Amino acid sequence: MVLQTSFAEIRGNDLYIDNVKASDLAKKYGTPLYVMSEGHIRHQMNELKEKFMDKYDKALPLFASKSFSCLAIYKLAQEYGIGIDCVSAGEISIALKAGFDPKKIYFHGNNKLPSEIEYAISHGINHFVIDNFNEIDLVEKIAGELNEKVYATLRVVPGIKAGGHNFIQTGHKDTKFGFSSHFGIYLKAIEQIVNSENIVFEGLHAHIGSQVFDLYAYISAMQKFMGFVDEIYDKFGIVVSKVNAGGGYGIAYNKKDEPLDFETITSEIMKVINGHYDERGWDRPAVLIEPGRYVVGNAGITLYTVGTIKEIPDVRTYVSIDGGMSDNIRTALYDAEYDGIVANKAGETKTKTVTIAGKCCESGDIIAKDLPVTANIEAGDIFAVFSTGAYNYTMSSNYNQLPKPAVVFTYEGKSKTVVRRQTFEDLIAYDVEENY
Amino acid sequence: MVLQTSFAEIRGNDLYIDNVKASDLAKKYGTPLYVMSEGHIRHQMNELKEKFMDKYDKALPLFASKSFSCLAIYKLAQEYGIGIDCVSAGEISIALKAGFDPKKIYFHGNNKLPSEIEYAISHGINHFVIDNFNEIDLVEKIAGELNEKVYATLRVVPGIKAGGHNFIQTGHKDTKFGFSSHFGIYLKAIEQIVNSENIVFEGLHAHIGSQVFDLYAYISAMQKFMGFVDEIYDKFGIVVSKVNAGGGYGIAYNKKDEPLDFETITSEIMKVINGHYDERGWDRPAVLIEPGRYVVGNAGITLYTVGTIKEIPDVRTYVSIDGGMSDNIRTALYDAEYDGIVANKAGETKTKTVTIAGKCCESGDIIAKDLPVTANIEAGDIFAVFSTGAYNYTMSSNYNQLPKPAVVFTYEGKSKTVVRRQTFEDLIAYDVEENY
Numbered sequence: 001m002v003l004q005t006s007f008a009e010i011r012g013n014d015l016y017i018d019n020v021k022a023s024d025l026a027k028k029y030g031t032p033l034y035v036m037s038e039g040h041i042r043h044q045m046n047e048l049k050e051k052f053m054d055k056y057d058k059a060l061p062l063f064a065s066k067s068f069s070c071l072a073i074y075k076l077a078q079e080y081g082i083g084i085d086c087v088s089a090g091e092i093s094i095a096l097k098a099g100f101d102p103k104k105i106y107f108h109g110n111n112k113l114p115s116e117i118e119y120a121i122s123h124g125i126n127h128f129v130i131d132n133f134n135e136i137d138l139v140e141k142i143a144g145e146l147n148e149k150v151y152a153t154l155r156v157v158p159g160i161k162a163g164g165h166n167f168i169q170t171g172h173k174d175t176k177f178g179f180s181s182h183f184g185i186y187l188k189a190i191e192q193i194v195n196s197e198n199i200v201f202e203g204l205h206a207h208i209g210s211q212v213f214d215l216y217a218y219i220s221a222m223q224k225f226m227g228f229v230d231e232i233y234d235k236f237g238i239v240v241s242k243v244n245a246g247g248g249y250g251i252a253y254n255k256k257d258e259p260l261d262f263e264t265i266t267s268e269i270m271k272v273i274n275g276h277y278d279e280r281g282w283d284r285p286a287v288l289i290e291p292g293r294y295v296v297g298n299a300g301i302t303l304y305t306v307g308t309i310k311e312i313p314d315v316r317t318y319v320s321i322d323g324g325m326s327d328n329i330r331t332a333l334y335d336a337e338y339d340g341i342v343a344n345k346a347g348e349t350k351t352k353t354v355t356i357a358g359k360c361c362e363s364g365d366i367i368a369k370d371l372p373v374t375a376n377i378e379a380g381d382i383f384a385v386f387s388t389g390a391y392n393y394t395m396s397s398n399y400n401q402l403p404k405p406a407v408v409f410t411y412e413g414k415s416k417t418v419v420r421r422q423t424f425e426d427l428i429a430y431d432v433e434e435n436y
Numbered sequence: 437m438v439l440q441t442s443f444a445e446i447r448g449n450d451l452y453i454d455n456v457k458a459s460d461l462a463k464k465y466g467t468p469l470y471v472m473s474e475g476h477i478r479h480q481m482n483e484l485k486e487k488f489m490d491k492y493d494k495a496l497p498l499f500a501s502k503s504f505s506c507l508a509i510y511k512l513a514q515e516y517g518i519g520i521d522c523v524s525a526g527e528i529s530i531a532l533k534a535g536f537d538p539k540k541i542y543f544h545g546n547n548k549l550p551s552e553i554e555y556a557i558s559h560g561i562n563h564f565v566i567d568n569f570n571e572i573d574l575v576e577k578i579a580g581e582l583n584e585k586v587y588a589t590l591r592v593v594p595g596i597k598a599g600g601h602n603f604i605q606t607g608h609k610d611t612k613f614g615f616s617s618h619f620g621i622y623l624k625a626i627e628q629i630v631n632s633e634n635i636v637f638e639g640l641h642a643h644i645g646s647q648v649f650d651l652y653a654y655i656s657a658m659q660k661f662m663g664f665v666d667e668i669y670d671k672f673g674i675v676v677s678k679v680n681a682g683g684g685y686g687i688a689y690n691k692k693d694e695p696l697d698f699e700t701i702t703s704e705i706m707k708v709i710n711g712h713y714d715e716r717g718w719d720r721p722a723v724l725i726e727p728g729r730y731v732v733g734n735a736g737i738t739l740y741t742v743g744t745i746k747e748i749p750d751v752r753t754y755v756s757i758d759g760g761m762s763d764n765i766r767t768a769l770y771d772a773e774y775d776g777i778v779a780n781k782a783g784e785t786k787t788k789t790v791t792i793a794g795k796c797c798e799s800g801d802i803i804a805k806d807l808p809v810t811a812n813i814e815a816g817d818i819f820a821v822f823s824t825g826a827y828n829y830t831m832s833s834n835y836n837q838l839p840k841p842a843v844v845f846t847y848e849g850k851s852k853t854v855v856r857r858q859t860f861e862d863l864i865a866y867d868v869e870e871n872y
Contacts, residue, residue, distance in 0.1 A: 066797050066836050071867045087797035090837030093860040111743040111756035111795035134744045134815055176746065176754040176793040176801075183749055307547040308570045310612065313619055318612040320547035329833075333769055333800075357612040359547035361502050361523035364769075365612075379570055397765075397833040400502050401526030404866070416870040424529040426866070430840070431507045434852040 004252050004339070004386045005298045007039040007410075015343040015384055017301055018410035022343035025415060026382045029408050031305040032323030034393050036418075038411035040299035041073070041389075045080040048291065051263045053082060056270060058286035062106055064247075065091040067390035068296040072409060072418035074098035085129070085290055089116035096123055103127070106153075106244070106288070110176045117142045121150065129205045129244065131155050131178055136192050136199065143198035152193055153244050153288075154179055155205045156186045156228060158221040177207070181228065187235055194236060203242030203285060204228060210248035210292055215260055215268060218245070222272040229276065239282045245269045247290035251297040253387050254339045262294065293390035300389025302328065302405075303343065306381040307359070317354045319373070321383050324358015325365040326399040328385070328392045338368045340385040348374035356383065360400045393419070401427050440688050440775070440822045441734045443475040443846075451779040451820055453737055454846035458779035461851060462739045462818045465844050468759030469739045470829050472854075474847035476735035477509070477825075481516040484727065487699050489518060492706060494722035498542055500683075501527040503826035504732040508845060508854035510534035521565070521726055525552035532559055539563070542589075542680070542724070546612050553578045557586065565641045565680065567591050567614055572628050572635065579634035588629055589680050589724075590615055591641045592622045592664060594657040613643070617664060623671055630672060639678030639721060640664060646684035646728055651696055651704060654681070658708040665712065675718045681705045683726035687733040689823050690775045698730065729826035736825025738764065738841075739779065742817040743795070753790045755809070757819050760794015761801040762835040764821070764828045774804045776821040784810035792819065796836045829855070837863050 003009065008017050015022040018039045025035055048061035062083040063073070074095045077084055083104035086092045095105060102124035109116075110131050117138050120128075130136060130152045143150045155178035179186035193201045208221050222245060229240045250259050266289060277284045304321035311317045330336035340356065342348070350372035358365035367385060377383075396404050403422035408415050439445065444453050451458040454475045461471055484497040498519040499509070510531045513520055519540035522528045531541060538560035545552075546567050553574050556564075566572060566588045579586045591614035615622035629637045644657050658681060665676045686695050702725060713720045740757035747753045766772035776792065778784070786808035794801035803821060813819075832840050839858035844851050 069837055071864055071869070088795075088836045088838055090834070090839060090860055090863050094837060094864055097864060108797060109795060110746075110754075110793065110797070111758065113741075113743060113758055113795070132744045132746055173748065174751045175748075175799055176756060176791075177799070180748055305549075307549060308568045310546075310568055312609065312611075312616055315610045318546075320612060322547065322549055329765070329769070333765070355612075357546065359524075359545060359549070361544060361546070363611055363613070394837075395833050395835045397831050398526070399831045400524045401505055401530060401830075402524055403526060411872060414872040416872050417868050418870070420866050420868050422866060424526055427526050428507055428530055428533060429865075430856045430858060430862070432853050432856050433507070434854070436847060436850040436852050 005037055005040045007037040007043070008301060010346045013345055013347040015341060015346040019413040020410045020415050022301070022303055022384055023382045025408060025410070026303045026305065026343070028415070029406055029417065030421065031303050031382065032321070032327055032405040033303040034327070034388065034405050034407040035301045035303060036296065036389055036407060036409050037299045037301070038076070038409040041076060041296060044295045044299070045076060045082060047262055048082050048295070049080050052266050052289065056287065057284065060104070060286065060288050062288055062290045063295050064290060064292045065095065066394060067293045069094055069394055070407065070419050071098045073296070074100045083288070089119040092120055092123065092125060112138070114138055114142065118146070121146050121148050126150050127153070129153050129155050130189070130193070133189060133192070136189060136196065140196045140198050149198055149200055151200045151202050153203045153205045153242055154186060154189055155207065156181050156225070158206050158208055158224050160208045160217055160221050160224070186228070187231065190232060190236065194238070201238065203240040203244065205244035205246065207246035207248065207290070211250045212248045213250040213258060213260060215265065218265055219268050219272060222269050226272060226276040240285055242286040242288065243273055244288040244290070245273070247292045247294070249291045249294045251293055251387065254337050262291070296389035298387050298389060300387065300392060302385045302388040302392065304383045304385070306377060306379055306383050309377065309379065317352070318357045319354045319377060319383070320357045320359055321367065322359055323402070323405065324360040324367065325362065326358070326360055326402045327396050327405055328367060328388055329395050329397070330391055331367050332364045338385050338387065340368055340371060340383055342374050342377050343382040343384040345374045345376065345381065348376065351375045352377065356385070360402070398427060403427065441473060441476045443473040443479070444737060446782040449781055449783040451777060451782040455849040456846045456851050458737070458739055458820055459818045461844060461846070462741065462779070464851070465842055465853065466857065467739050467741045467818065468757070468763055468841040470763070470824065470841050470843040471737045471739060472732065472825055472843060472845050473735045473737070474512070474845040477512060477732060480731045480735070481512060481518060483698055484518050484731070485516045488702050488725065492723065493720065496540070496722065496724045498724055498726045499731050500726060500728045501531065502830060503729045505530055505830055506843065506855050507534045509732070510536045519724070525555040528556055528559065528561060548574070550574055550578065554582070557582050557584050562586050563589070565589050565591050566625070566629070569625060569628070572625060572632070576632045576634050585634055585636055587636045587638050589639045589641045589678055590622060590625055591643065592617055594642050594644055594660050596644045596653055596657050596660070622664070623667065626668060626672065630674070637674065639676040639680065641680035641682065643682035643684065643726070647686045648684045649686040649694060649696060651701065654701055655704050655708060657682070658705050662708060662712040676721055678722040678724065679709055680724040680726070681709070683728045683730070685727045685730045687729055687823065690773050698727070732825035734823050734825060736823065736828060738821045738824040738828065740819045740821070742813060742815055742819050745813065745815065753788070754793045755790045755813060755819070756793045756795055757803065758795055759838070759841065760796040760803065761798065762794070762796055762838045763832050763841055764803055764824055765831050765833070766827055767803050768800045774821050774823065776804055776807060776819055778810050778813050779818040779820040781810045781812065781817065784812065787811045788813065792821070796838070834863060839863065
């Protein structure tokens, strides 16, 4: 097992997160509980700042709102001066509520609604990652009505396939995202923007996938993009002034995963971009990256209480916990693999293999298959699942009418609630009694 | 295309649900919108009542809370006198809030928490579908403390595999649910209950899967169960007085699906059970069924507004709608297949094949692949997806911080809100600001 964050450690027989004993957190806040190491988050944001933003001119890393979105995370992002990407007006509204600088928000999405475009522009968001022709028309019209300018980077499909799972492979040809680079389609889009009144063409956006471990995929996407940059110069005489190199940097969920080094990815990307621009004698462009789950993925540890343990002779042992696919749907949805440990017996040797099952009324509600655990695992133990910081809270549901867990941050030996646990009353907060 | 409910129809160029024009609903309530045909729901509940509950002695059909849970549905179930199954204290709390009779609630689940068991018993729920040994201990203890009796049916694994998808196949050996019938395991459980002070043994529960289209699977499960009934009589001298035959009756999501006739399933089940009891000269037992999504599945139609349409030459055409995996995760999760139609162009011939994509920032966010639609589909059209009544609202999330859609009931030409749409404010309703 790998702890997957240096902010967690095993001392004696106990798991500690930011120097707080995990079982104390379970006692204090109840389970299931999303614990997020603020220590880890700050460390990662600082990496983005020091190893990318401060290191290069006009460089901006964007935190992926969809990986983990709540008031507290935007306040941290704001503190480090990094940017964010948002994929809906909902995400934007939360970021703004947290006091986030609208000029550092990049608005993404394959189907931005007219109402969302209006919301964004009227709230000062003027960086759009433009995805399609319909959006160009809508933004041109709405920006005009609001008398604002929108700065556009175009999402262009690099035609490169990378990433761990079909669902999160977005760079190949058959995708709902972006403009095709074939048949001159993206050039038509640029032409339309160049001829528009309210949209300013700035550059290109590339996204090749999520949970990517292949350095060459990043390099070759950027090499392809430098070809696009040349094409644009040849056709329009415009030097692309902003390159959003995307991201989807893979993190370790278990010991099989071998993440790339952050600085290696970014320096290779910068080498391709700056090398090309220097060669052409152009001013270097602004470069953005979107490291995705890199900031929060390994920061999260979900704590559960162990309940039923069912040994099916010759088949398998199911250990049921008090949460499940309602708080972590990634195993069911992507066959994601999670690692975990009995937090209050963390020092013991793991001699038993079990399957960690959720409490939802559904066979697919499994959190981790065939996981080694201590043989004396029993009801009442606290089970910690690692690397649940991204796409757990944001994808959570009330399936089976399970209240959503609280989110607790830990930092330097202390803890605080950032999202409170739902109650049964909350489950019907939106039910209304109307008559026909 | 099949409309999948007789309460929807196409008149002229428009889709109507319970005699209400779908595009009028979209205009009135906005999109995405969960429309539930109360006409359909009442029809199905009435079938349960007339063709099962009233037809047989001691027969009780149970509505599956997890398929669709809100105050309004429990009120309808109460009106028809049918029972419900609940899989959590959260579901129970909502049913009770709606005024549902606690004596007609059956409490299910592979990992009922001590707090849930206490909640259930202290609120008058005394029918438990007991799943495991740990639960027997907990119920015995908690019922004792509360000075109440609990009536137990035991979930026994029939060892029969049926149903459309791995995730929803629950009757085979490798399952987190129930007691194995091998190695005499379930008999040990009965022995423990018989010797308990606060749990009354009533009978057995079988569940072979969900979305089942195979009549023989039901018959052979019941035949197997009659073997268990004999075993129990031989060992304990007890005649099983309650048989919960489970359910998971398949419904049609598209024209490939061929659902069994409700009365055929139940009469075949009753034939096996009553035949066996008559032969043995025993009083016939109470029989319960759990028809699952049968009540609400086809009642639901989700209305979306069409946005971006992206034609990728030689690949496919993506039609993006204003919802997605946040309101319907079943396509991404189970490869579920949905049918749909442009509600405001419902009379037109379908000459174009498209993929209906959601607006979530994720390639897997697809609602329906390769669906025939009218060639003049365009932004602003209302797209209706059929048979979204089960496991859509209850599995919905705020992924991408998309507010959850409203749920609207339609009935005899009228409509009413039963769950209101979420606002951006609701997205941070549980965020708190604490200091360390």
